[in-house]
Amino acid sequence: MSAVAKAIEIIGGQTKAAKLLSTKQNIIWYWINRHCQAPAKYIPRISELTNGEVSVNDLLADHQKSNKEDAA
Template sequence: MSAVERAIEIIGGQTKAAKLLNTKQNIIWYWLNRHCQAPAKYITRISELTNGQVTVDELLADHVKTDKESAA
């Protein structure tokens, strides 16, 4: 499970996360199902919404994993 998946689960689901992040649920769905990462501009806020249960470093690690998979 990616860090963003864990974070969205902790926050309370895609709809709640979208509302708290001032975006739409379908955007969150794309993060989870297409990109497997959250855009960098949302990472700090997502970590805050999980009360630190998912750290900024963990969310950034999703970017590293995706970059390595793309290079392979």
């Protein structure tokens, strides 16, 4: 499970996360199911919404995993 998926689960689901992040639920769905990462500008707020259960570093690690897969 990606860190963003774990974070959204902790926050209370895609709809609630979308509302708290001022975006749409389908955007959150794409983060989880297509990109497996959240855009960098949302990472600090997502971590904050999880009360630190998912750290900024955890969320940034999703980016590193994705970049390695692109390079392979």
